[in-house]
Amino acid sequence: GQQVMQIPQYQHVQEGEDFTTYCNSSTTLSNIQWYKQRPGGHPVFLIQLVKSGEVKKQKRLTFQFGEAKKNSSLHITATQTTDVGTYFCAGCRSTSGTYKYIFGTGTRLKVLA
Amino acid sequence: EPEVTQTPSHQVTQMGQEVILRCVPISNHLYFYWYRQILGQKVEFLVSFYNNEISEKSEIFDDQFSVERPDGSNFTLKIRSTKLEDSAMYFCANIGSGNTIYFGEGSWLTVV
Numbered sequence: 546g547q548q549v550m551q552i553p554q555y556q557h558v559q560e561g562e563d564f565t566t567y568c569n570s571s572t573t574l575s576n577i578q579w580y581k582q583r584p585g586g587h588p589v590f591l592i593q594l595v596k597s598g599e600v601k602k603q604k605r606l607t608f609q610f611g612e613a614k615k616n617s618s619l620h621i622t623a624t625q626t627t628d629v630g631t632y633f634c635a636g637c638r639s640t641s642g643t644y645k646y647i648f649g650t651g652t653r654l655k656v657l658a
Numbered sequence: 659e660p661e662v663t664q665t666p667s668h669q670v671t672q673m674g675q676e677v678i679l680r681c682v683p684i685s686n687h688l689y690f691y692w693y694r695q696i697l698g699q700k701v702e703f704l705v706s707f708y709n710n711e712i713s714e715k716s717e718i719f720d721d722q723f724s725v726e727r728p729d730g731s732n733f734t735l736k737i738r739s740t741k742l743e744d745s746a747m748y749f750c751a752n753i754g755s756g757n758t759i760y761f762g763e764g765s766w767l768t769v770v
Contacts (some may be wrong), residue, residue, distance in 0.1 A: 546660065546717075553753070576757065578757075578758075578759065580759075582701075587749060587761040587762065587763050587764050588701060588749070588759075588761050588764075589761070590758050590759060590760070593756075593757060593758065633675060633700065633701060635701075637757070637758070643689075643708055643713040643714060644689060644706070644753060645703065645706060645714050646691070646703065646759060647703055648693070648700050648701040648702070649700065650700045651700050651701075
Protein backbone atom coordinates (compact mmCIF):
# COMPACT_ATOMS: atom_id res chain seq x y z
CA GLY A 546 0.00 0.00 0.00
CA GLN A 547 0.91 3.65 -0.18
CA GLN A 548 3.61 4.70 2.27
CA VAL A 549 4.80 8.14 3.27
CA MET A 550 8.12 8.40 5.06
CA GLN A 551 9.71 11.38 6.74
CA ILE A 552 13.25 12.05 7.80
CA PRO A 553 14.64 12.76 10.24
CA GLN A 554 12.51 11.17 12.94
CA TYR A 555 13.84 13.57 15.57
CA GLN A 556 15.81 16.79 15.43
CA HIS A 557 17.18 18.95 18.22
CA VAL A 558 18.37 22.41 17.21
CA GLN A 559 19.61 25.46 19.04
CA GLU A 560 17.26 28.41 18.84
CA GLY A 561 18.17 30.42 15.75
CA GLU A 562 19.36 27.43 13.74
CA ASP A 563 17.55 26.26 10.63
CA PHE A 564 15.55 23.03 10.40
CA THR A 565 14.42 20.89 7.47
CA THR A 566 12.20 17.83 7.31
CA TYR A 567 11.81 15.70 4.19
CA CYS A 568 8.78 13.72 3.10
CA ASN A 569 8.80 10.90 0.53
CA SER A 570 5.84 9.03 -0.88
CA SER A 571 5.95 5.64 -2.57
CA THR A 572 3.33 6.83 -5.06
CA THR A 573 2.61 10.01 -7.00
CA LEU A 574 0.39 12.36 -5.04
CA SER A 575 -2.53 14.59 -6.01
CA ASN A 576 -1.44 17.09 -3.40
CA ILE A 577 0.47 17.21 -0.16
CA GLN A 578 -0.36 18.94 3.08
CA TRP A 579 1.73 19.78 6.11
CA TYR A 580 0.55 19.73 9.71
CA LYS A 581 2.02 20.70 13.04
CA GLN A 582 1.12 18.87 16.20
CA ARG A 583 2.08 20.28 19.57
CA PRO A 584 2.60 17.78 22.41
CA GLY A 585 -0.81 16.65 23.63
CA GLY A 586 -2.59 18.46 20.82
CA HIS A 587 -4.17 17.61 17.51
CA PRO A 588 -2.69 18.12 14.05
CA VAL A 589 -3.15 21.66 12.79
CA PHE A 590 -3.14 22.40 9.09
CA LEU A 591 -0.23 24.52 7.85
CA ILE A 592 -0.34 24.46 4.06
CA GLN A 593 -1.30 22.55 0.93
CA LEU A 594 0.86 22.12 -2.17
CA VAL A 595 -0.74 21.02 -5.42
CA LYS A 596 1.47 21.78 -8.39
CA SER A 597 4.65 20.03 -9.40
CA GLY A 598 7.67 22.03 -8.21
CA GLU A 599 5.51 24.40 -6.17
CA VAL A 600 7.17 26.50 -3.46
CA LYS A 601 5.21 28.36 -0.81
CA LYS A 602 6.37 30.52 2.06
CA GLN A 603 4.77 31.39 5.37
CA LYS A 604 7.00 33.80 7.27
CA ARG A 605 9.97 31.64 8.34
CA LEU A 606 8.53 28.43 6.84
CA THR A 607 9.25 27.36 3.25
CA PHE A 608 7.41 24.43 1.71
CA GLN A 609 8.39 22.69 -1.50
CA PHE A 610 6.69 20.03 -3.63
CA GLY A 611 8.92 17.91 -5.83
CA GLU A 612 8.74 17.86 -9.62
CA ALA A 613 7.56 14.25 -9.61
CA LYS A 614 4.95 15.01 -6.92
CA LYS A 615 6.35 12.25 -4.74
CA ASN A 616 8.39 14.25 -2.26
CA SER A 617 8.20 17.45 -0.30
CA SER A 618 10.15 19.43 2.24
CA LEU A 619 9.53 21.91 5.01
CA HIS A 620 12.28 24.31 5.96
CA ILE A 621 12.18 26.58 9.00
CA THR A 622 14.63 29.48 9.09
CA ALA A 623 15.95 30.71 12.43
CA THR A 624 13.92 28.40 14.65
CA GLN A 625 12.18 29.70 17.75
CA THR A 626 11.04 27.82 20.86
CA THR A 627 7.46 28.18 19.62
CA ASP A 628 8.36 25.93 16.66
CA VAL A 629 8.54 22.91 18.98
CA GLY A 630 6.27 20.07 17.94
CA THR A 631 5.93 17.23 15.47
CA TYR A 632 5.62 18.10 11.80
CA PHE A 633 3.67 15.71 9.62
CA CYS A 634 3.24 15.66 5.90
CA ALA A 635 0.05 14.11 4.55
CA GLY A 636 0.00 12.82 1.00
CA CYS A 637 -3.28 12.83 -0.84
CA ARG A 638 -4.30 10.20 -3.30
CA SER A 639 -7.47 11.09 -5.15
CA THR A 640 -9.40 8.29 -6.83
CA SER A 641 -12.92 8.40 -8.24
CA GLY A 642 -13.63 11.69 -6.51
CA THR A 643 -12.64 10.50 -3.04
CA TYR A 644 -9.65 11.75 -1.11
CA LYS A 645 -7.39 9.58 1.02
CA TYR A 646 -4.72 11.27 3.09
CA ILE A 647 -1.84 9.18 4.36
CA PHE A 648 0.25 10.81 7.03
CA GLY A 649 4.00 10.62 7.11
CA THR A 650 5.90 9.24 10.05
CA GLY A 651 6.51 12.74 11.42
CA THR A 652 9.56 14.69 12.50
CA ARG A 653 9.70 15.73 16.14
CA LEU A 654 11.45 19.05 16.55
CA LYS A 655 12.95 20.28 19.81
CA VAL A 656 14.35 23.78 19.98
CA LEU A 657 16.84 24.50 22.74
CA ALA A 658 16.90 28.06 24.05
CA GLU B 659 -12.05 28.89 12.63
CA PRO B 660 -14.54 26.03 12.15
CA GLU B 661 -14.49 23.38 14.85
CA VAL B 662 -14.87 19.64 14.91
CA THR B 663 -16.13 18.49 18.28
CA GLN B 664 -15.34 15.07 19.71
CA THR B 665 -16.66 13.28 22.77
CA PRO B 666 -15.57 11.89 25.11
CA SER B 667 -12.19 13.55 25.45
CA HIS B 668 -10.95 10.58 27.44
CA GLN B 669 -12.41 7.12 28.06
CA VAL B 670 -11.08 4.23 30.07
CA THR B 671 -12.65 0.87 29.27
CA GLN B 672 -12.19 -2.74 30.23
CA MET B 673 -10.75 -5.08 27.62
CA GLY B 674 -13.57 -6.74 25.70
CA GLN B 675 -16.02 -3.87 26.18
CA GLU B 676 -17.55 -1.85 23.36
CA VAL B 677 -16.76 1.83 22.92
CA ILE B 678 -18.50 4.50 20.89
CA LEU B 679 -16.62 7.66 20.01
CA ARG B 680 -18.64 10.59 18.77
CA CYS B 681 -17.88 13.46 16.45
CA VAL B 682 -19.89 16.53 15.54
CA PRO B 683 -18.49 17.57 12.18
CA ILE B 684 -18.43 21.01 10.66
CA SER B 685 -21.70 21.65 8.91
CA ASN B 686 -21.63 21.47 5.12
CA HIS B 687 -18.48 19.40 5.12
CA LEU B 688 -18.75 16.34 2.93
CA TYR B 689 -15.88 14.07 3.79
CA PHE B 690 -15.40 12.53 7.18
CA TYR B 691 -12.47 10.58 8.44
CA TRP B 692 -11.34 8.69 11.48
CA TYR B 693 -7.65 8.58 12.23
CA ARG B 694 -5.82 6.88 15.08
CA GLN B 695 -2.58 7.89 16.76
CA ILE B 696 -0.91 5.52 19.17
CA LEU B 697 1.12 7.45 21.73
CA GLY B 698 4.29 8.84 20.18
CA GLN B 699 3.55 7.41 16.75
CA LYS B 700 2.22 8.72 13.48
CA VAL B 701 -1.37 9.51 12.57
CA GLU B 702 -2.88 6.40 10.94
CA PHE B 703 -5.80 6.44 8.52
CA LEU B 704 -8.71 4.26 9.58
CA VAL B 705 -11.67 5.07 7.36
CA SER B 706 -13.19 7.72 5.13
CA PHE B 707 -16.93 8.34 4.85
CA TYR B 708 -18.68 10.20 2.07
CA ASN B 709 -22.31 10.50 1.15
CA ASN B 710 -23.34 8.42 4.13
CA GLU B 711 -21.22 5.44 3.28
CA ILE B 712 -17.68 4.21 3.69
CA SER B 713 -15.55 5.27 0.72
CA GLU B 714 -12.29 3.71 1.83
CA LYS B 715 -10.87 1.86 4.81
CA SER B 716 -7.44 0.75 5.93
CA GLU B 717 -6.21 -2.69 6.98
CA ILE B 718 -6.61 -1.55 10.58
CA PHE B 719 -10.35 -1.02 10.09
CA ASP B 720 -11.48 -4.64 10.38
CA ASP B 721 -14.76 -6.13 11.57
CA GLN B 722 -14.08 -4.83 15.06
CA PHE B 723 -14.75 -1.29 13.83
CA SER B 724 -17.81 0.37 12.37
CA VAL B 725 -18.84 3.92 11.54
CA GLU B 726 -22.26 5.49 11.36
CA ARG B 727 -23.94 8.79 10.87
CA PRO B 728 -27.06 7.89 12.80
CA ASP B 729 -28.92 11.21 12.77
CA GLY B 730 -27.40 12.98 9.81
CA SER B 731 -25.17 15.14 11.97
CA ASN B 732 -23.13 13.12 14.47
CA PHE B 733 -20.51 10.76 13.13
CA THR B 734 -19.60 7.80 15.33
CA LEU B 735 -16.84 5.23 15.51
CA LYS B 736 -17.75 2.01 17.30
CA ILE B 737 -15.05 -0.33 18.52
CA ARG B 738 -16.33 -3.75 19.57
CA SER B 739 -14.56 -6.06 21.97
CA THR B 740 -11.71 -3.65 22.67
CA LYS B 741 -8.15 -4.91 22.99
CA LEU B 742 -5.20 -3.42 24.83
CA GLU B 743 -3.63 -2.39 21.53
CA ASP B 744 -6.68 -0.27 20.72
CA SER B 745 -5.43 2.27 23.27
CA ALA B 746 -4.76 5.41 21.26
CA MET B 747 -5.97 8.89 20.44
CA TYR B 748 -8.76 8.75 17.90
CA PHE B 749 -9.22 11.82 15.73
CA CYS B 750 -12.28 12.70 13.73
CA ALA B 751 -11.54 14.89 10.73
CA ASN B 752 -13.57 16.66 8.08
CA ILE B 753 -12.78 18.12 4.70
CA GLY B 754 -14.66 20.99 3.21
CA SER B 755 -13.91 23.04 0.14
CA GLY B 756 -10.21 23.62 -0.45
CA ASN B 757 -9.28 20.16 0.86
CA THR B 758 -8.11 21.40 4.26
CA ILE B 759 -8.49 18.68 6.87
CA TYR B 760 -9.96 19.96 10.12
CA PHE B 761 -9.17 17.73 13.06
CA GLY B 762 -11.12 17.41 16.27
CA GLU B 763 -9.34 17.58 19.60
CA GLY B 764 -9.35 13.80 19.75
CA SER B 765 -10.71 11.12 22.04
CA TRP B 766 -8.10 9.40 24.15
CA LEU B 767 -9.03 5.74 24.63
CA THR B 768 -7.33 3.67 27.29
CA VAL B 769 -8.10 -0.05 27.38
CA VAL B 770 -7.19 -1.78 30.62
